Amino acid sequence: MKTKFSWRAFISFGLTWAILVILVSGVILYVAPPGRYAHWVNWELAGLSKEGWQAIHTLFSLAFIVLSIFHLFSVNWKSFVSYLKSKTTRGYNKKKELILSIVVVLVFFFGTVFSIPPFQSVMDLSESATNSWEKTEERAPVPHAELLTLTELAHQLDMESVDEVTRKLDSHKIAYNDIHTQSLQQIAVANNSTPLEIYEIIVKKPANEGHGMGVGRKTIEDFSKELNKSTDELMQILEKNSIDAKPTETLRTIGENNNLPPRDVYKILSE
Numbered sequence: 001m002k003t004k005f006s007w008r009a010f011i012s013f014g015l016t017w018a019i020l021v022i023l024v025s026g027v028i029l030y031v032a033p034p035g036r037y038a039h040w041v042n043w044e045l046a047g048l049s050k051e052g053w054q055a056i057h058t059l060f061s062l063a064f065i066v067l068s069i070f071h072l073f074s075v076n077w078k079s080f081v082s083y084l085k086s087k088t089t090r091g092y093n094k095k096k097e098l099i100l101s102i103v104v105v106l107v108f109f110f111g112t113v114f115s116i117p118p119f120q121s122v123m124d125l126s127e128s129a130t131n132s133w134e135k136t137e138e139r140a141p142v143p144h145a146e147l148l149t150l151t152e153l154a155h156q157l158d159m160e161s162v163d164e165v166t167r168k169l170d171s172h173k174i175a176y177n178d179i180h181t182q183s184l185q186q187i188a189v190a191n192n193s194t195p196l197e198i199y200e201i202i203v204k205k206p207a208n209e210g211h212g213m214g215v216g217r218k219t220i221e222d223f224s225k226e227l228n229k230s231t232d233e234l235m236q237i238l239e240k241n242s243i244d245a246k247p248t249e250t251l252r253t254i255g256e257n258n259n260l261p262p263r264d265v266y267k268i269l270s271e
Contacts, residue, residue, distance in 0.1 A: 011071045018064040025057035030126050033133035039185065040140045042194040043133070138196055139252070141216065141262075146185035146195035150176065153184060157203065158263035165202050172201050216252035216262035220245060223269055234269055241268050 029050075033043055038050040045053070111119040140146070141156055150169075154162040162179050169176060169187075176187045184195045191198070220238075224231045231247045238245045238254075243265065245254040251262040258265075 011067050014067045018060050021060040025053050028053050029057055031129040034130050036143045037134045039146045041196050147183050149183055150179040168202055217250055219250050220247045
C-alpha cells in the first residue's frame with residue numbers, strides 16, 4: 001500500500017539537513033584562513049575551496065529560509081492563524097517571555113554592532129584562528145598577489161625587466177600565455193600548481209647569486225652578516241632615513257610599517 005507523500009515530513013527533513021550543513025560550513029568558515037592566503041596557496045578542505053564553502057553556506061541558508069516559509073504557510077498556516085486569533089481575543093499571557101526575548105535580541109545586536117565584550121571576543125577568536133594558518137615564509141609580497149600579471153609582479157619585485165621572470169618560468173617548464181593579461185593564479189591553475197609555488201620559482205636565487213630575490217624575508221641581523229656591517233650601523237642608516245625598525249624585523253615587515261617596498265629598504269641599507 002502506497003503512503004501519501006507528506007510535505008510536512010519532507011520540509012522537516014529538509015530543515016534538519018539544512019541546519020546541519022549550515023552548522024558545519026559555519027564552523028569551517030569561522031576558522032578558515034583569510035582570502036588572501038587561501039587564494040595564494042589554493043587552500044582546500046574536503047576538496048572544497050573557501051569560496052566553495054561560502055557558496056554552500058549561503059545556498060543552504062537560503063534553502064533554510066525558503067523551507068521555513070513553506071513550513072509556516074503550507075504546513076502550519078492554519079495553526080498559526082488560529083493561535084494568533086486566540087491570543088488576540090483572550091489576550092497574550094506570556095508578556096515576560098516576549099519582553100525578555102526582545103531584550104536578548106537587542107543585546108546581541110548592539111553588542112555586535114558596537115564590538116562590546118564578550119561579543120567582540122567571539123570575533124577576535126575567529127580572527128586569531130584564521131590568521132594562524134598564515135606562515136611568514138608563505139606570505140604573498142602584497143595582498144592578493146595572485147591577481148598580478150607577470151609584468152606587474154616584475155615591477156612589484158623591482159626586477160630590471162619581465163624577461164627575468166619569463167626565463168625562470170621557462171627553465172622550470174611553466175606554461176604561460178600573456179605576460180600582460182594572465183594572472184599568477186591563472187598560470188598556477190594552468191600548470192596544476194599554486195600561486196605560491198609559481199612565485200617561489202620566480203624569486204628563487206641562483207646558487208651563484210649573492211642576494212637576489214627574497215630579501216623581504218631577511219631581518220636586519222641577517223643583512224648585517226651579508227653586508228659586513230654591524231646591526232647598529234644598519235639601524236643608524238635606517239634612522240637617518242626616518243625608517244622605524246627593529247633588528248629582528250624582516251624587510252617586508254619594515255617596508256609595510258613604513259610604506260616602502262622591501263627592495264627600497266634593501267637599497268638604503270646597501271648604499
